[in-house]
Amino acid sequence: MIRRFKIIGSIKTAVLDFIAPLCCPVCSRQLRPSGRCLYCRLPDWRQVRRQLRSDSAGLYLILTGGEYQGDMERLVRAFKYQRDPAALSLLADQAVLTLPEGLCWDALIPVPAHPVRIRERGEAITRRLAQEIGNRTGIAVSSPLRRTRYTKTLTGLGAAERREVLQHVLEVEVISGNLLLVDDVFTTGATFNACRRKLLAAGATGVDLLAVAKTPPNRQGRH
Numbered sequence: 016m017i018r019r020f021k022i023i024g025s026i027k028t029a030v031l032d033f034i035a036p037l038c039c040p041v042c043s044r045q046l047r048p049s050g051r052c053l054y055c056r057l058p059d060w061r062q063v064r065r066q067l068r069s070d071s072a073g074l075y076l077i078l079t080g081g082e083y084q085g086d087m088e089r090l091v092r093a094f095k096y097q098r099d100p101a102a103l104s105l106l107a108d109q110a111v112l113t114l115p116e117g118l119c120w121d122a123l124i125p126v127p128a129h130p131v132r133i134r135e136r137g138e139a140i141t142r143r144l145a146q147e148i149g150n151r152t153g154i155a156v157s158s159p160l161r162r163t164r165y166t167k168t169l170t171g172l173g174a175a176e177r178r179e180v181l182q183h184v185l186e187v188e189v190i191s192g193n194l195l196l197v198d199d200v201f202t203t204g205a206t207f208n209a210c211r212r213k214l215l216a217a218g219a220t221g222v223d224l225l226a227v228a229k230t231p232p233n234r235q236g237r238h
């Protein structure tokens with residue numbers, strides 16, 4: 016039965032590819048059947064960055080798919096504001112490229128958006144990304160984090176202000192295992208650090224970050 020569903024699923028994908036092929040959000044050309052854009056060279060492993068950092072709670076990884084500018088910025092904006100399925104697909108592929116071979120995580124944890132903002136945007140951006148990455152890697156998606164109070168957008172705030180705003184707004188369920196937080200754009204790290212602290216206190220053995228893009232230093236505070 017499951018096999019039948021899989022066959023029906025792949026026929027549906029093939030038909031959709033034929034009648035409504037995905038087009039690259041950057042150059043508008045049709046994506047290859049593999050989901051790549053050969054003209055824009057996306058996804059692009061050369062943009063991938065992997066950083067090992069440490070703090071008093073131990074070592075952690077910051078994995079980013081590229082700088083938030085140029086083509087990557089266009090892709091993120093096409094996904095966030097136009098819900099472009101091709102942009103989501105390219106971003107998920109780019110995110111998967113950042114995962115080092117030989118490492119594994121027990122769950123993907125979307126960085127939580129406030130419920131009000133989820134309603135505004137239809138669904139949480141980070142949850143869609145995490146699901147798409149989960150489909151490609153087989154890692155389960157879990158959502159133990161919640162924002163408890165409405166916060167204004169963090170756009171334009173500096174690191175200290177972000178820390179202050181985030182300190183009291185996150186709520187977490189009990190969780191275990193080695194976790195990979197998923198975010199769209201990594202800026203100062205304040206959101207990640209607040210989530211990481213909460214997850215470690217709730218029982219996680221390790222928390223790393225995967226963000227599809229990273230704000231370049233000269234643009235921090237503007238995004």
Ligand SMILES: [Zn+2]
Pocket residue numbers: 039040041042043044052053054055056
């Ligand atoms: Zn393209």
